[in-house]
Amino acid sequence: MLEIKNLDVYYGAIHALDHVSLSVQQGEIVSLIGANGAGKSTTLRTISGLIRAKKGEVIFEGQSIAKTPPHKIVEMGIGHVPEGRRVFARMSVEENLELGAYIRSDKAGIKSSMQEVYDRFPRLFERRKQKAGTLSGGEQQMLAIGRALMSKPRVLLLDEPSMGLAPLLVKEIFNIVEEINRDQGVTILLVEQNAHMALSVASRGYVLETGRIVLEGAAKDLAANPEVQKAYLGA
Amino acid sequence: MSEALVNFLQQLVNGLQLGSIYALIALGYTMVYGIIRLINFAHGDVYMVGAFIGFFVAGWLGEAAIIPALLLAMIGAALLGVTIERLAYRPLRSAPRLAALTTAIGISLLLENLVRLYVGPNFLAYPEMIKRVNHYFGGVLISNVYMIVFGTAIVLMAGLQYIVVKTKAGKAMRAVAFDKDAARLMGINVDGIISLTFALGSALAAAAGILVGITYGRIDPYMGIIPGLKAFVAAVIGGIGSIPGAMVGGLVMGIAEQMVVGYISSSLRDAVAFFLLIIILLIKPTGLFAEFTQEKV
Numbered sequence: 001m002l003e004i005k006n007l008d009v010y011y012g013a014i015h016a017l018d019h020v021s022l023s024v025q026q027g028e029i030v031s032l033i034g035a036n037g038a039g040k041s042t043t044l045r046t047i048s049g050l051i052r053a054k055k056g057e058v059i060f061e062g063q064s065i066a067k068t069p070p071h072k073i074v075e076m077g078i079g080h081v082p083e084g085r086r087v088f089a090r091m092s093v094e095e096n097l098e099l100g101a102y103i104r105s106d107k108a109g110i111k112s113s114m115q116e117v118y119d120r121f122p123r124l125f126e127r128r129k130q131k132a133g134t135l136s137g138g139e140q141q142m143l144a145i146g147r148a149l150m151s152k153p154r155v156l157l158l159d160e161p162s163m164g165l166a167p168l169l170v171k172e173i174f175n176i177v178e179e180i181n182r183d184q185g186v187t188i189l190l191v192e193q194n195a196h197m198a199l200s201v202a203s204r205g206y207v208l209e210t211g212r213i214v215l216e217g218a219a220k221d222l223a224a225n226p227e228v229q230k231a232y233l234g235a
Numbered sequence: 236m237s238e239a240l241v242n243f244l245q246q247l248v249n250g251l252q253l254g255s256i257y258a259l260i261a262l263g264y265t266m267v268y269g270i271i272r273l274i275n276f277a278h279g280d281v282y283m284v285g286a287f288i289g290f291f292v293a294g295w296l297g298e299a300a301i302i303p304a305l306l307l308a309m310i311g312a313a314l315l316g317v318t319i320e321r322l323a324y325r326p327l328r329s330a331p332r333l334a335a336l337t338t339a340i341g342i343s344l345l346l347e348n349l350v351r352l353y354v355g356p357n358f359l360a361y362p363e364m365i366k367r368v369n370h371y372f373g374g375v376l377i378s379n380v381y382m383i384v385f386g387t388a389i390v391l392m393a394g395l396q397y398i399v400v401k402t403k404a405g406k407a408m409r410a411v412a413f414d415k416d417a418a419r420l421m422g423i424n425v426d427g428i429i430s431l432t433f434a435l436g437s438a439l440a441a442a443a444g445i446l447v448g449i450t451y452g453r454i455d456p457y458m459g460i461i462p463g464l465k466a467f468v469a470a471v472i473g474g475i476g477s478i479p480g481a482m483v484g485g486l487v488m489g490i491a492e493q494m495v496v497g498y499i500s501s502s503l504r505d506a507v508a509f510f511l512l513i514i515i516l517l518i519k520p521t522g523l524f525a526e527f528t529q530e531k532v
Contacts, residue, residue, distance in 0.1 A: 050416050074422035086417035088410050099410050102403070103422035151422060 001026040001187055002047070002078075002155050007056035009039075009046055016042045017053070018211040024155065029181050029188040031198035031219060033232055034208035040191040041083050043208070044157045047189075048080045049073045060155070075103050079153030083160050083191075085144040089133030093124050096132050096143055100150030110150070117146035120176065138169040145176065155187045156180065162194045170194065174201050195232035199223040207232070241374040246497035247490060252381050252450070254489020255388035259443035260466035261473065261481040261488075262395060263316075263436025269412040269476035269526065270432045271328070273335050277319060277342035278440060279463015285312040285441020286361075286454045287350060293362035301364040301449075305387070308445055309438035316437025317430045325426070343459075351456040358455045361448035384446045391442055392482055395435065399478055408432055412476070465492075465508040472515045474522025483523060487511070 002024040009017040017039045024030045034040050045051045047058055049070035058066045065073055074080075088096050097117060101110040118125035121142040127135060132143055141161055148156060158177065162170040178201050180186050192198035199205055199219045207215040207228060215222060222228050236244075260282055267275045288308040293300055323342050327335045368379045399405035410418040411428045419425055447462070448454050469488040473480025492507045515522065 048420060050419060069424070070419035071422045071424045074420065080420045082417060082420060086414055086420075088413050088417065090413060091406070091409060095406060098403075099406055099418075099421045099423075102407060147421070 001061060002189065003057075003059045004043070004047065005057040005059070007043070007046060007058070008054045009042055009051060010054050011042075016211055017046065020056075020208070020211070020213055022206050022213065022216070024187055024189050026187055027181075027185060028204065029177070029190060029202045031190045031192060031195075031202035031205040032208055033192055033195040033198050033205060033222075033228075035231075036193065037210075038208040039211045040208055041159055042211075044080060044082075044159050044189070044191055047073075047157060048078065071103075074151055074153075077152075077154035078157065079148035079151050079155070079186075080157040081144045081148045081159060081161065083163070085137075085140045087132040087135070087140050087143050087147070089131065091132060092129055093132055093135070093143055094128045096147050097124075097150050100147035103151055113150050113152065117149060120179070121146055137164050138166070138173070141165065141169075141173060142176075145173075145180075149180065149184075149186075153186060155189065158188060158190045160191055160193060162192060162197060170197060177201060195228065196223075236373050242497070244373075244375045246493050248375060248377055248381070249497075250490030250493030251486060252385050252489070253493055254486035255385050255392075256443045256446055256450075256485075257462065257466045257469045257488045258482045258485025259388055259391060259439045259446075260462060261469040261485045262392070262478065263440045264467050265470040265473065265475055265477060265481040266408075266432050266436045268470070269478075270408065270429055271324070272332065273324060273339065274467065275324075275436075276336070276339040276463070276467075277346060278436065279459030279466070280343050280346035281312050281316055281319075281437045281459075282440035282444045282463065283454070283456060283459035284315055284346060284350065284444070285309070285437075286444030286448045286458065287354070288312065288441065289364075289445035289448060290359065290361060290454060293364060298362040298364055301383075301445075304364065305442060305445055308441040312437040312441030312444075313434035316433040316440075320430060320433040325429075347456050347459070354456065356456065358453045361452050361454055363452070364445075364449050380449060384450055387442065387446060391439055395439065396478065398435070404428070404431060461505060465505075468508045468512045472511060472522055474524040474526050476526035477522065477524040480522055480524030480526065487523075 005021050007017050007020040020043060032040050032043060042051060046053050049068055053066055057064055060076060060078060088099065097114050101113060104110055123139055124142055124146060132140065135143060161173050174197050177188060181188050190198055190202060199222055202219040205219045205222045206213050215228065263278045264275060267273055285308040288311045289304040292304040292307050296303055319342055323338050324335055327338060365380050365383055370377050399408060407423045407428050410421060410423060411425050415425050465488060466485065469484035470481045472487060473484025488508060488511065491511055492504060495503050495507045
């Protein structure tokens with residue numbers, strides 16, 4: 001469904017991604033794990049078109065999107081929950097969700113999507129008139145995910161949803177990620193430093209190290225791999 | 236009413252009118268700053284071009300053509316603003332800010348001199364689009380020109396406020412102003428929204444240009460310099476980036492200027508703006524409606 005081939009990305013002279021290739025099949029949850037600065041976010045930002053690759057291909061449902069502007073990529077069906085949530089802090093929860101549905105014009109459909117988000121995250125419903133900046137970290141993460149779902153993506157790129165959250169909340173967020181995948185059939189590419197959680201929900205995984213994919217395979221094999229355990233699972 | 240009170244109210248009324256014009260211009264500064272962090276020093280000249288478009292439209296269609304003049308000037312200035320952004324600022328989007336700022340000053344000089352080339356350097360008498368009728372309310376003079384100028388300014392500002400707060404495009408503008416990448420991830424065409432911002436700001440400036448022409452009866456190619464600077468100061472006083480701030484800042488500026496002219500000396504007319512600027516920078520540098528206070532994480 002989504003495939004990247006031999007991606008080379010530079011920040012000035014820094015080689016951020018070096019021949020990165022990965023693929024995500026329809027219906028999967030795929031995790032991309034790695035340390036801080038390994039290039040995980042860069043990979044997602046390149047898929048969304050926020051950064052341009054110097055070389056390589058990004059193919060979504062058979063179409064090359066390496067030169068497509070980001071807003072068109074959203075229209076094609078790729079949603080992206082960015083690192084650090086990036087909610088519109090000065091706007092209300094409701095306005096954030098409305099912006100999530102920016103590419104849609106079916107008013108009734110938008111309303112029912114919003115209701116779905118509120119059903120999934122009742123706390124957002126309670127705070128729908130509140131400014132997003134006044135929400136807690138966990139609530140902001142829920143809002144960021146809900147906002148991305150408002151565009152009805154077929155693929156969701158999730159960038160460090162667990163960042164800065166208490167362990168219980170992390171578990172809640174990951175449950176929701178699984179639910180979204182299972183109930184709504186949304187394919188998910190998940191980037192995480194919390195490798196344990198990321199591999200527990202994924203079917204497959206990739207390990208990124210200083211811009212290179214060093215390991216890939218079934219999530220449970222990766223979780224059992226001694227190198228992965230040593231480097232990322234604190235075993 | 237006592238003479239002192241009548242005098243005070245008269246200054247207040249005049250100040251509100253002047254201030255509503257500053258506010259219209261200040262909105263363009265603040266919106267553009269809010270969205271691309273650029274102080275668009277060519278904005279005062281877009282206001283001037285708007286006044287001239289109105290001047291020529293009245294020349295073709297007759298003096299009474301205030302509504303077509305206003306509409307065509309707003310459309311023409313919107314196109315001009317969008318073109319300036321597209322050709323001069325967009326290529327510099329990722330360049331150091333100073334480059335775009337210098338370019339803005341260059342565009343300002345270019346517009347002034349192009350208009351000067353075409354119409355000459357002298358004042359031109361503005362067509363009398365409205366036949367002045369004076370009304371007195373308890374001794375305070377409020378002419379029909381005043382009512383039309385102030386009323387137009389208020390209607391335009393209310394319209395802008397509606398667009399920004401209620402419409403989808405307005406929400407997209409606020410999103411882009413807050414976080415461009417996050418806005419892109421919503422499917423917002425950021426370049427399109429930046430163009431829209433320039434179009435709206437320029438259209439309001441053009442309206443201000445015509446209202447000034449009607450009020451003071453004369454225009455020239457350099458008429459945008461001082462009002463442009465004052466409106467910029469008004470935007471800073473209100474809190475640059477804040478739309479309500481620009482409106483309030485403009486009104487404060489107009490009233491302060493008129494009070495100083497009325498009670499102290501008209502030779503201090505242009506000094507007031509900069510005096511206010513110094514005061515606000517000392518007391519509350521982020522402006523009355525601070526928009527840019529906390530650093531984004």
